[in-house]
Amino acid sequence: MNEVAQQYNPREVGSYFIYTNEAHPGELIPHHTSFEQKLAQARLMTDRIGSGRPILVDTLQGHCHQYFGSMPNMTWIFNRAGRPQYSSDWTDSGSVANALDYYLAVATGRRSGANLTGFNVRRLDYRERDRARFFEILALGGRAAVEQFEAMFGPQWPLGD
């Protein structure tokens, strides 16, 4: 997603990371009990996010996150009028880039005088699962985070899923 942010920034696309609750709290990175703690743990994201995507921290209660569905790693794309154009229940850079190309083409068409109106589409996008990377991130929270995940989905996840 950092590469997508850099690639599309020159084309009037802003990219932000909204910090939510901890999806997999553990003894090293626990659940939030204060906003100051949430800010401190959000700072741990800075290296992963890089400088191209400012981090916006949601309230301790997660008002924004809950309003938009509370998925642990979802992505939304808004137009300048503040209306959502795209939402995905999981983040995939290929899916986001595909959507951005489409909406940038819409904007170009409108600038050229095309009379375009929106309609709804339902479709399923696909992403590659990287088990090793997932468990690497999971372990950041601590052993408890890994054990709790394995207790729910089994140590062989996602095999057989």
Next chain:
Amino acid sequence: MTAHFKGPELLAEYNYAVFAAEGFEPLMRFEQSPPPGSLVADFQLTMLATGEQVSMQEVCRRHLLTVFEFGSVT
């Protein structure tokens, strides 16, 4: 305006201490989230780098398109 849907407001429910189905599944309501093209509520968020409060809708006005990825370090 799409109505706010009610969700767990208690800190302990949203900020669950243990990853277990009874903790996170009630929170996950993507199918009830605002549909594309709809008017949505505005939210104040804290810019981590500066500590300033920013309006999500104001952020959108700065760009032709704005990508918001939600997540955490875990």
